[in-house]
Amino acid sequence: MARIALLYGGRSGEHDVSRASAAFVLKNLHPSHEPVLIGIDASGTWFLQVIPAENLTALPVHKDESQQVHVVPGVGLTAANGASLHIDAVLPILHGSYGEDGAVQGLLESARIPYAGSGILGSAVGMDKDISKRLWARAGLPVVPWRTFRKENGINEKEAMSLFTELGNTVFVKPSNAGSSVGVNRATNPKELVEALHHAWKFDRKVLVEQAIEGRELECSVLETPQGLQAFPPGEIIPANSHSFYDYEAKYLDPNGAHLAVPAALDADMAQTLPLLAQRAFRCVEAAGFSRVDFLVDDQNHSIYINEINTLPGMTAISLFPLMAEAGGVPATEMIEHLITGAINESAYREERNYTTGL
Ligand SMILES: Nc1ncnc2c1ncn2[C@@H]1O[C@H](COP(=O)(O)OP(=O)(O)O)[C@@H](O)[C@H]1O
Ligand SMILES: [Mg+2]
Incomplete structure (x- = not known):
């Protein structure tokens, strides 16, 4: 038997999906384990949660300051009163920024707490579509042809036109670091492409323009x-x-x-x-x-x-x-x-x- 912490909620746009994922994991956790629920609110603060008496489709995140959880580097987790909170392993059931990108993995590693899934590097690389595609392409794995555009450089009309010659009649525009299709759009002409780029730059300063695959x-x-x-x-x-x-x-x-x-x-x-x-x-x-x-x-x-x-x-x-x-x-x-x-x-x-x- 082990004390297994489910870490869910979080600062990303996928907060609610994470609460639903955590409910599924809690329901399916082997009964020999003791679950510990830690809900992260939208501002990123961690709170210990009561185990619900019934099966829920999404676990709640109650913000009770007396239940705040602290991550202490080199030590582990402590409760609001300073008492240590022993955990055998954390399941980070978080999606998107701060949960899937290596941030929480680094925090847990600093606190010497075992955690499931990818480490800091794999999480960070997997989150960045441009970097992961560069690695796959280099390894000879098939990826859709793409170009990367940074917000600080903008794009001019000539470049926008030439992209259709290079990539085809329809392109997909998407933030490099995002998820849930947020900021993803199709474009079939330079005007749509420029609009889609400006929209995607709201979510990430690095944006991919890809050939559309039907x-x-x-x-x-x-x-x-x-x-x-x-x-x-x-x-x-x-x-x-x-x-x-x-x-x-x-x-x-x-x-x-x-x-x-x-x-x-x-x-x-x-x-x-x-x-x-x-x-x-x-x-x-x-x-x-x-x-x-x-x-x-x-x-x-x-x-x-x-x-x-x-x-x-x-x-x-x-x-x-x-x-x-x-x-x-x-x-x-x-x-x-x-x-x-x-x-x-x-x-x-x-x-x-x-x-x-x-x-
Ligand atoms: N190059 C592409 N060609 C065709 N459809 C695409 C392409 N890129 C993305 N899409 C569509 O957009 C959706 C979201 O894009 P995706 O790259 O999966 O980002 P996200 O991380 O937001 O899920 C995909 O599920 C797919 O329907
Ligand atoms: Mg996707």
Whole structure:
């Protein structure tokens, strides 16, 4: 039996998704563990939460100052009264900025607390679409052609025109560090492109302009287990209800915005290739524990592209990550056990590793 802290909520736009993911993880945590709930409010403050008596679809974040949790470097977690709060491992069930980008991973490492999933480097790289694509491209993995534009340099009309010659008639514009399709738009002419860039620059000073791929969106769950890295049969997202792509509305606001197919209907070749590519994409960005690797597949020529990696994928009851793992033979409770084991092993490695000069 171990004391397992679920860290959820947080400062990102995905605060509410995180609360739903945490409810799913709590429900599926092996009963031999003692859960400790830590809710992070929208300003980033941590509060201990009471374990709800019933199953909820999203865990609440109550802001009771007497329950504030402090992270103490070199020591661990302490309660508001200064008493130490012993935790065997933290499951960061956070999505987006501060949770998925290495920030909270660095904080936990400084406090010497074991935590699940990717470390500082893998999280930071996985969060930045430009950096992850640079690494994949360098490793010979297939990515959609793209260009990066920084806010401070702006864009002029000539450059905007030339992008369509370079990338095709339709392009996608997206912030390098964001998620949930926030700030993502299609553009089919220079005016739309400039507007889309200015919109995306509100969310990140670095923005990608990519060739648009008309085709399928397939995703693959990757999990580290004692037997090695496992990648499960992929699932598919089929945007519906007039959403031309998997935009924010289709993801979160329209209950019929997309249809999820688990497993996806794939020919034998694709069924074999995607999991292998997902594993290579995972290793290439130094991810750990688990991730969801997302693909775009061109309808015309069936070319496969790695679109992005999510190092803290959605874990709600209707999220693809747990559905694909379960369909692939690893139910949620077992999947979470692997994450906990990974957290404890990785922390043991960090503690043993010789940080001194050895002199
Ligand atoms: N190059 C592209 N071609 C076609 N559709 C794309 C492309 N890039 C993004 N999209 C669409 O936009 C959605 C969000 O973009 P994505 O790169 O997945 O960012 P996010 O991190 O916000 O999920 C995708 O799920 C897909 O529907
Ligand atoms: Mg995506």
